Amino acid sequence: MGISFQNVDFSYYGYSKRKKYPNILKDICVNISGQSEFVAIVGHTGSGKTTFTQLCNGLNLPTSGVVSVMDLKLTHKFDGALKPIRKKVGLVFQFPEYQLFEETVLKDVAFGPSNFGYTKEESIKLAKKYLGLVGLSEDLFERTPFTLSGGQMRKVAIAGILACEPDVLIFDEPTVGLDGKSKKELMNLLKVMNEEYHKTIIIVTHNMDVVAEFTKRVLVFNEGSIVCDKTPVELFNDSKTLAKYSLDLPEVSRLAVMMKEQGLIDFDQVPFTTLSLAKLLGGKYE
């Protein structure tokens, strides 16, 4: 179970025996379990992060190598049904609000499950459940999605994927363009999905605070290869890797380091989350 990549290459020009095209992804080998993982993908723009996420649910097929998703092996020759994979691996695109199209919010969220073979009643039930979970109030259920605010639209779009009940959830920069409150709500939702529903969550992000605070594993992409696969704490302690791929420390850690330089506080281990900094400062923050 889970997603595993074995020597995967990918190029947008497709598979060709004769010609060698430049690869977007080169020799990717990684295993992600189908349960309770929380993975962050970081890296520069154009390093292949989005392409990687699209390989995970069969939107792109590898040019060479094998992507195994939930017992199904995807190669460049794969010609079978991809629907079962999409049912297991849900992908939330960047700016998912553009995918809304139905007359009402409820119908739009129920569109996913009904595509995956649930009956109308089941779909509506699932839609209601997940709309509640993302925190959309019930009086908005019958509204047209296009009259909602940006943050609400994103919630609806995310509920649309959650309602398909996939085991693995992939988010491509979920917090971009959201205000502080919505950001926090969204990340807490992901935490709940991960901890209580035991879903594997993969997020593509540039926000190191999110990485430090929520995720358990980080994949660093650089020019199409995975150059680092560690826990966030290991990564942030590895200043060489950080400098090499010009990754930042979380804001909190930068603040702590600055305070140490000014002689305000002292520590051996740099705090990476708000909570650990608060503990360091007060010692009694709960």
Next chain:
Amino acid sequence: MNKVTFGSYYHSNSIIHKLDPRIKIISIILLMVGIFLIPIEAIYMFFILLGLLLIFIILSKVPFGKFLKSIKQITFLLLFSFIFQIVFNRTGTVVATYSINISIGTIATGVLVYTIYAFIKKFVKFKMTLFFMMFILEIIIFKYALIDQSFFNYSLNIYSNGLHTGFYILIRVLLLVVMSSLLTLTTKPTDMNVALEYLLSPLELLKIKTSIFAMMMSISLRFIPTLFLETEKILKAQASRGVDFKESKLGDKIKQIVSLLVPMFVVSFRRAEDLSNAMEVRGYIPGAKRTKLNELKIKLRDILSLVVVVLLFGLCITSLILVKVGVL
């Protein structure tokens, strides 16, 4: 994402590319009218034009295959009109006679040949060539391989005028296609647009704002690739919600197309609104006088090429007059 290319423009730095697009458009129009003026009796005029066109093609440094590609698109039309003329035009003298014998034996072999073709075509790349080879084989079978008693006999007479007219139409269409693809291959869509704006500017006298139409044209050309990318994105987003155009029933398919169309409209309207605001912020007023970044200037080479084209046009008219008067 380099799949999305629009138009057939082939970049090069030749004389033909450097010519003023206005001159190019005028020349093409003149030559096209000229081609239609040439009467069937003066068919040799086509060879003069064809030779000149070949020189233009070599000058333009565009690979020959590009032209063949545009010819390939109309192969069916060309063949159809040619065969139509040969079969149905029955004036002049009989040039050749083909007798076709239809019997159970020949039909059976015909079917056999077709089955072999249908079987082989999966494995080979040159399908068109294979088809023609099989076609010729079948003609030979129908003509000679009379195995059993023929129950129907049809003889096809080919007349000289049919051959003549068929050839006349064939070369005329061929010239038109090669000529227009010479224009599109060597002129950027944007340049073409600017040139059209100039050429249509006399319409301003009739209170038609051609500059607005030109702006509309250039914006739509600019946004075709962008909207392609946007469609691809939405298609993928809906695919992760279980939309599958391959495997679903018709009723579901309609709903799934709606799930693609509605977001497309939303995105394009948003883009249009943003763009119009951005244009207004930068001082664009519809129909107001604007200066141009790249002012088109007529150079010596433009005048020279126009003179050549006008001479050719004159030649076409002369051939028409000479034929009408009865000299030729």
